[in-house]
Amino acid sequence: MVTVKVWGDYACFTRPEFKVERVSYPVMTPSAARGVLEAIFWKPEFRYEIRAIGVLNMGSEMVILRNEIDRRQGSNPFFVEDARQQRCSLVLKNVAYLIRAEMSLQSWATDPVYKYRDQFNRRVERGQCHHRPYLGTREFAAFFAPAGEGDRPQPLDMDLGNMLLDIAYVEDPSRPEMGFVRHGPGGARRATGYHRALFFPARLEAGWLRVPPEKYRELYRLEGEDYV
Template sequence: MNHAEVGVKVWGEYALFTRPEFKSERVSYQVITPSAARGLLEAIFWKPQIRYEIRRIGVLRLGTFTTILRNEIEQRQGTRPIFVEDVRQQRASLVLKDVAYLIHAEIVPQPWEKEPVVKYLDQFTRRLLRGQYHHTPYLGTREFSCAFEPPDEETPDPALNLDLGLMLFDIAYVPSRERRELEFIRHTPQGPERTSGYAQALFFPAKIESGWLTVPPEKYRELARLEERADV
């Protein structure tokens, strides 16, 4: 057995799954993205020996759009201290209110991992049943924390069908000696290592059919090919 299936029900008062094509304002996708769903599962249980591949997302409550004003800083905070009042700015965000989803995913071991995947499935299941987590799960942005539990009898509305257009699938962190645009950590059999490279966004045509958003599995193969690349 080289993978294990997991299911999680999540819900929250607010959610923001930012569309990258909007620059100045924050505008949410209508449904949680696969990358946000992956991050949520990693918040519950994370190990460098495994990765989560989202298979499908059930929409229990689609939610409604609402506009809120959020205080942000106009630059990333680095190692040097900043005075917040000098860099603070107020932005309007179009967010979702009152959402709930079913996330179906697979735990897939890294190619170099030798331990059976059932070991990690047991650890994930224990955390899910106890409501434990690695860090607070959230819906797209850290200020919008969410609740989670094992799936129950609630199911998506079979009459819900929506064409969502192109949706962000995930961000590939591609190691490269030619494009050293950022530094990131890669996990290897020898442990974590700092690598230079660049980030590349991947998209897919998203549709909700009978209440379910299905994630094409070939996108994970594309992601793996990109992240294994090295320009020598």
């Protein structure tokens, strides 16, 4: 088990049911928590399974107006002024969380899990990361540090409804809707298929959002990967 404290001035954990305007969940999602951990330390031999997210500071909601573009940035350049759109976003201000997660090894991994856990803890203590972690969207940078003895979640009980757990990337040549990378004992390879969002009924109990482990089994079944 690894534990890390993360906080930031702003956050936006976008609800996927809102198509145009960005509306944040009131609490960090497991997929956003996984992104923070992978920014600190990632290897293809394991995957983070979020077990719980503790709310140290719920923060407050605020509406901001942001400039976005209406197309993907690719190899063909275009004038931003021709693609700019202004959209409102409901974001969170002044948030802080505790993230608890386990590392699940790929079946082909050769090193023990404690090796990766120790590497993660050393990087957190030193403030090292592969890239700056963020809280939902890249412009909302996250700070991180080891969890302290005085870090206690707020005594909150709240029904959060269906929350996004993660996105499964399903390899299926008959549905080449997108391309992604698969890792194996032979290294990385390109794959094609489609994506599928997985949700779970979320609830805060005494300030903790618990994530059901069986949902990760469903994720691995869809992706056709074997973790231990």
